[in-house]
Amino acid sequence: MILARRADAAMDLPMTQAALPKPRQSLRQQEARDAFLMLLPGLLIIFVITLIPVLYTFILSFTDTPLSNPRPQNFTGLQNYLAFLKQPLFWQTIWRTFYFTVVSVGIELVLGLAIATLLHSRPPGWKFLRTSLIIPWAVPTIVNGALWRWIYNADYGALNGLLLSLGIITKYQPWLTQPDLAMNLVIVADVWHSMPFIVLILSAALATIPTDLEEAAQVDGATAWQRFWLIRMPLLKPAILVALVIRTVEAFRVFDIIYVITQGGPAFRTVTISYLTYLESFSYGKLGSGSALSFLISIFTLAMALVYIRLLYRPEGRQ
Amino acid sequence: MFHKSRPVFILVLVALLFSLVGCGAQPQADTGPKVVKVLTMQQAGPTPEEMNAIVAKFNEGNPNVKVEIEYVSYDALHDKIATAMATTPPSYDVVLVDDIWYAEFAKAGYLWDVTSKIDAATKEKVFAAAWDITTVNGVTYGMPWLLDAKYFYYNEKLLAEAGFNAPPKTWEELVAMSKVIKEKGIVEYPIVWSWGQAEAAICDFVALLFGNGGTLVDAEGKPAFNNEKGVQVVQWMLDTIDAGISNPASVSYVEEDVRNVFSQGKAVFAVNWLYMYELANLNKDESQITGQVKFGLMPAFEGSGVESATINGSMGFSVVDKSPNREQAWEFVKFLTSEAIQKEYSAHLLPIWSSNYEGEALNELMALNEATPVTVPAFKAQFPFSHVRPKVPYYPEASKALQLALQEALTKVKTPKQALDDAAAKWNELQGK
Numbered sequence: 001m002i003l004a005r006r007a008d009a010a011m012d013l014p015m016t017q018a019a020l021p022k023p024r025q026s027l028r029q030q031e032a033r034d035a036f037l038m039l040l041p042g043l044l045i046i047f048v049i050t051l052i053p054v055l056y057t058f059i060l061s062f063t064d065t066p067l068s069n070p071r072p073q074n075f076t077g078l079q080n081y082l083a084f085l086k087q088p089l090f091w092q093t094i095w096r097t098f099y100f101t102v103v104s105v106g107i108e109l110v111l112g113l114a115i116a117t118l119l120h121s122r123p124p125g126w127k128f129l130r131t132s133l134i135i136p137w138a139v140p141t142i143v144n145g146a147l148w149r150w151i152y153n154a155d156y157g158a159l160n161g162l163l164l165s166l167g168i169i170t171k172y173q174p175w176l177t178q179p180d181l182a183m184n185l186v187i188v189a190d191v192w193h194s195m196p197f198i199v200l201i202l203s204a205a206l207a208t209i210p211t212d213l214e215e216a217a218q219v220d221g222a223t224a225w226q227r228f229w230l231i232r233m234p235l236l237k238p239a240i241l242v243a244l245v246i247r248t249v250e251a252f253r254v255f256d257i258i259y260v261i262t263q264g265g266p267a268f269r270t271v272t273i274s275y276l277t278y279l280e281s282f283s284y285g286k287l288g289s290g291s292a293l294s295f296l297i298s299i300f301t302l303a304m305a306l307v308y309i310r311l312l313y314r315p316e317g318r319q
Numbered sequence: 320m321f322h323k324s325r326p327v328f329i330l331v332l333v334a335l336l337f338s339l340v341g342c343g344a345q346p347q348a349d350t351g352p353k354v355v356k357v358l359t360m361q362q363a364g365p366t367p368e369e370m371n372a373i374v375a376k377f378n379e380g381n382p383n384v385k386v387e388i389e390y391v392s393y394d395a396l397h398d399k400i401a402t403a404m405a406t407t408p409p410s411y412d413v414v415l416v417d418d419i420w421y422a423e424f425a426k427a428g429y430l431w432d433v434t435s436k437i438d439a440a441t442k443e444k445v446f447a448a449a450w451d452i453t454t455v456n457g458v459t460y461g462m463p464w465l466l467d468a469k470y471f472y473y474n475e476k477l478l479a480e481a482g483f484n485a486p487p488k489t490w491e492e493l494v495a496m497s498k499v500i501k502e503k504g505i506v507e508y509p510i511v512w513s514w515g516q517a518e519a520a521i522c523d524f525v526a527l528l529f530g531n532g533g534t535l536v537d538a539e540g541k542p543a544f545n546n547e548k549g550v551q552v553v554q555w556m557l558d559t560i561d562a563g564i565s566n567p568a569s570v571s572y573v574e575e576d577v578r579n580v581f582s583q584g585k586a587v588f589a590v591n592w593l594y595m596y597e598l599a600n601l602n603k604d605e606s607q608i609t610g611q612v613k614f615g616l617m618p619a620f621e622g623s624g625v626e627s628a629t630i631n632g633s634m635g636f637s638v639v640d641k642s643p644n645r646e647q648a649w650e651f652v653k654f655l656t657s658e659a660i661q662k663e664y665s666a667h668l669l670p671i672w673s674s675n676y677e678g679e680a681l682n683e684l685m686a687l688n689e690a691t692p693v694t695v696p697a698f699k700a701q702f703p704f705s706h707v708r709p710k711v712p713y714y715p716e717a718s719k720a721l722q723l724a725l726q727e728a729l730t731k732v733k734t735p736k737q738a739l740d741d742a743a744a745k746w747n748e749l750q751g752k
Contacts, residue, residue, distance in 0.1 A: 066427070067401050067402070067404075067405060067427075068401070068404065068405075068426075068427030068428065068429065069427070069428075070405045153568075153576075154566070154567070154568030154571070155566070155568060155576075155579070155580045155583070155585055156579070156580075156583065171507065172507075174566075174567040174568035174570065174571065176568075176571040177567060177568060177570035177571045177729075177730060178730070179730045179732055262516070262571070263394070263515065263516050263517055264516055265515055265516030265517075265570075265571060265726055266516065266570055266571060266726050266729075266730045267516070267723060267726035267727045267730050267732050268516070268723055268726070269730075278398075279719065282398040282401055282402055283397065283398055283401075283715050283716070283719065284713075284715055284716040284719075285401055285423070285427070285715070
């Protein structure tokens with residue numbers, strides 16, 4: 001239909017030009033305008049469901065609007081932001097969230113790369129392995145959280161059962177009450193759930209690397225290690241970048257798994273920045289400062305994405 | 320300049336715009352049944368099957384009302400209500416409200432003022448303490464529904480194995496008994512609590528604090544939980560963990576975890592709401608210790624001059640102020656809390672109607688099912704010793720600060736004194752706002 005319309009417009013053109021001494025619009029301009037009109041419905045939807053809420057939240061972040069009456073009111077300027085930046089609780093939470101993100105994504109990437117490489121070499125039963133890897137990823141996060149909460153349970157959990165039967169512990173341990181351990185346990189649950197995503201992306205990328213490159217290198221006497229670092233890794237970089245950015249942004253906003261496993265405990269040691277935002281906005285009913293927090297999250301996430309792009313992404317030809 | 324197809328673009332755009340605008344306001348047809356959406360929880364009171372039966376009965380007399388019930392866990396209930404109220408019309412017409420939220424929700428204007436809708440007979444026949452739950456500054460915002468307190472449970476069989484034939488009357492006695500239980504290897508940890516980072520921890524703390532002669536706030540409403548009495552209580556909690564008397568996992572547990580551990584016979588004592596009795600003692604699908612569960616009066620500390628103390632954890636059903644079907648919603652609330660329904664389902668929930676607890680009616684109530692012969696006397700003995708938490712609009716934030724303090728003390732991040740002082744400072748700050 002579009003093609004027909006374009007042909008139609010092209011035929012119209014000479015007539016229009018003949019009627020007017022000087023064409024007001026070139027074909028190119030007309031095309032741009034039509035393209036814009038065609039995109040407009042999509043843009044409008046994006047505007048209504050994304051931009052308006054973002055702008056609304058931005059306005060709310062400069063007020064002390066309560067949740068009970070969510071129209072922006074009582075403008076307080078930068079006070080919400082300044083109050084958080086001055087609070088030790090905020091910085092502890094940011095630091096904890098970074099810890100979660102770096103450790104969790106780091107482990108996922110290393111393990112994910114290892115498993116993807118292994119699968120790529122087609123070991124016996126690799127199809128079964130590849131399929132079973134999807135299972136943790138297919139489990140909804142809430143279910144995953146409930147599952148791990150049960151595994152970690154101090155009185156009837158599977159982890160205690162396993163460690164006891166292996167003789168590593170002599171009696172059941174209350175894992176989730178230990179302030180220094182709780183966050184790491186949440187990380188394990190998150191890695192189990194999210195690593196398959198990285199394996200999938202990297203497996204797909206590995207499949208696109210031409211085998212003749214590595215074969216040629218092998219003929220030239222490159223070791224397996226050299227082939228991996230000098231041929232595979234540079235070609236995998238774009239895929240790694242995509243996986244890293246998506247996972248980092250996701251991990252930085254982690255909420256559901258924590259809500260289910262620890263509820264932020266013990267002693268706030270697993271409260272991340274999204275959990276804090278939830279507490280501010282919905283438990284304490286402070287929509288204004290909750291909005292400010294969500295904007296601070298956006299700023300941090302944006303900064304991290306920029307760092308990644310700087311570190312890993314080089315336009316073609318500048319390498 | 321004008322293309323033939325331009326009108327099509329405009330038409331599509333306008334249609335899109337209308338479809339977006341239409342998302343929010345779908346006017347309800349006047350002819351169909353009125354829908355009453357209820358938000359409640361499963362942790363107390365009738366089971367979902369019983370609730371469905373109640374709705375079916377309600378529909379016999381009110382065929383033109385469709386009741387839809389949604390359940391969430393207690394710990395999600397407050398936030399779910401608060402978020403749902405931000406829209407017009409709100410997502411629910413009837414909500415279950417905990418006594419600690421009434422002040423906040425009343426101030427926010429979420430709940431319908433039903434003061435004038437309650438007749439004198441109803442007012443008279445329901446416990447005065449129950450009306451206190453749903454009333455803020457003289458205005459009544461709903462019907463009381465659940466009169467609950469935390470109870471002291473013990474496993475009679477396991478306690479007898481340790482050589483005791485009566486439950487402890489003081490917390491000191493409990494410690495002494497627990498040492499014997501541990502020595503005899505009956506269980507690893509004699510008592511299990513809900514001291515996780517949730518409201519449940521505040522409930523257990525209040526029971527212990529008032530049992531030590533302390534209070535949460537003083538006469539002026541200033542925090543008092545950080546005085547000597549409060550510090551002693553938190554130190555005692557910590558000491559019992561260190562001594563292996565309190566289950567160390569209590570620091571991550573809420574009520575359902577307590578029920579699971581106790582129902583597996585892994586604890587001799589437990590502190591929980593009334594609902595645990597039927598499930599732990601009578602329900603073979605849910606418990607391995609049926610027939611072994613008994614109530615004792617909640618102990619207090621020696622020398623405190625207190626006989627017993629516990630937490631009042633009562634709740635009410637309220638109609639949402641912005642609901643388009645307030646009258647129908649109120650009819651359902653009245654039905655749900657009516658004397659007949661409450662008596663019929665008293666196995667999981669005791670009636671709020673005081674006349675049922677005296678004379679012939681009491682005998683009748685106790686003969687209604689397998690649970691009431693035990694739960695009714697337990698209620699009569701324990702409920703008078705129950706204490707309420709402060710009714711203040713900023714309660715959720717204040718509570719979270721105290722939860723954090725308890726967690727910090729129990730995980731040894733801070734000393735009990737330091738942790739409680741920090742929480743008290745936060746309470747003062749919230750009060751000043």
